[in-house]
Amino acid sequence: MTEAIKIKNLKKHYGSHLVLKGLNFCVQQGEIFALLGVNGAGKTTCMECLEGLRKPDSGEITINGKMGIQLQSSSLSAHLKPLEAVKLFAKWNKTPIDNTMLDALGIYELAKKRYYQLSTGQKRRLHLALALTRNPDILFLDEPTAGLDIEGRLSLHKQIRHLKAMKKTIILASHDMTEVESLCDRIAILSKGRIAFIGTVDQLNKTVGKHYNITIQTQDKIKKYECDDIEAALFPLLMQYKKNNETILDIQINRGSLEQHFMKIAKGDY
Ligand SMILES: Nc1ncnc2c1ncn2[C@@H]1O[C@H](COP(=O)(O)OP(=O)(O)OP(=O)(O)O)[C@@H](O)[C@H]1O
Numbered sequence: 001m002t003e004a005i006k007i008k009n010l011k012k013h014y015g016s017h018l019v020l021k022g023l024n025f026c027v028q029q030g031e032i033f034a035l036l037g038v039n040g041a042g043k044t045t046c047m048e049c050l051e052g053l054r055k056p057d058s059g060e061i062t063i064n065g066k067m068g069i070q071l072q073s074s075s076l077s078a079h080l081k082p083l084e085a086v087k088l089f090a091k092w093n094k095t096p097i098d099n100t101m102l103d104a105l106g107i108y109e110l111a112k113k114r115y116y117q118l119s120t121g122q123k124r125r126l127h128l129a130l131a132l133t134r135n136p137d138i139l140f141l142d143e144p145t146a147g148l149d150i151e152g153r154l155s156l157h158k159q160i161r162h163l164k165a166m167k168k169t170i171i172l173a174s175h176d177m178t179e180v181e182s183l184c185d186r187i188a189i190l191s192k193g194r195i196a197f198i199g200t201v202d203q204l205n206k207t208v209g210k211h212y213n214i215t216i217q218t219q220d221k222i223k224k225y226e227c228d229d230i231e232a233a234l235f236p237l238l239m240q241y242k243k244n245n246e247t248i249l250d251i252q253i254n255r256g257s258l259e260q261h262f263m264k265i266a267k268g269d270y
Pocket residue numbers: 014019037038039040041042043044045046
């Protein structure tokens with residue numbers, strides 16, 4: 001696999017605050033890579049250094065490909081219409097307008113609205129469309145679904161998967177663990193200015209151990225159980241209910257969430 005992004009010893013401080021203390025990692029071409037960390041961990045600072053919007057103090061950044069950046073907020077003119085903005089960006093980037101992409105992102109449905117009339121989700125879709133007008137190889141998404149309702153989130157996830165299928169490299173900062181778990185090939189967790197973990201979601205689960213929550217509902221009560229070995233725990237539990245003549249109405253099993261694992265690492269509990 002070829003590297004789309006390579007970072008060596010990236011350092012950045014604001015005043016006396018050393019935010020990035022020497023980051024080293026690579027993102028492979030075609031990967032969806034997530035940067036995670038608690039508020040203030042340095043995700044945006046790292047992304048901005050990669051995007052060339054912020055100057056690092058030291059370190060080496062190699063970017064192999066054309067970049068596209070989905071801005072979180074934008075200084076687009078309030079009265080600009082979405083398609084006017086797309087045309088402007090396409091002209092600026094000297095690229096043809098990709099009708100399929102605009103259609104998939106629902107930009108034509110917004111044709112009559114002006115920028116200031118768009119909802120948060122509609123603005124995010126437009127910002128993604130604008131980032132894509134460059135036909136980038138590498139796409140930076142900083143909290144792409146923050147503030148969106150479930151429908152908006154799922155629709156953007158579909159778009160992100162579609163972009164991966166088109167072999168784009170995607171680097172995203174997110175707080176939404178479900179999003180990360182369902183979308184990303186690999187994650188890096190920033191903690192205290194360093195990378196506390198880098199790997200797949202499965203590797204993270206293995207690193208911090210597996211944990212299951214079992215909820216069993218009967219006519220008159222709901223009971224919760226916790227275990228590390230689901231097969232060893234579940235069968236005896238079910239037998240116990242049968243022995244007691246208690247009819248099970250509902251049973252739910254949840255794997256310990258990525259969020260639980262992430263919080264432990266981000267807080268330095270490992
Ligand atoms: N322009 C700036 N000047 C001074 N300090 C800054 C600046 N930008 C960010 N910081 C500080 O650097 C640290 C990292 O900020 P950054 O925005 O990179 O974190 P983040 O992980 O993206 O946070 P969040 O999840 O809240 O968006 C924070 O302590 C923040 O206060």
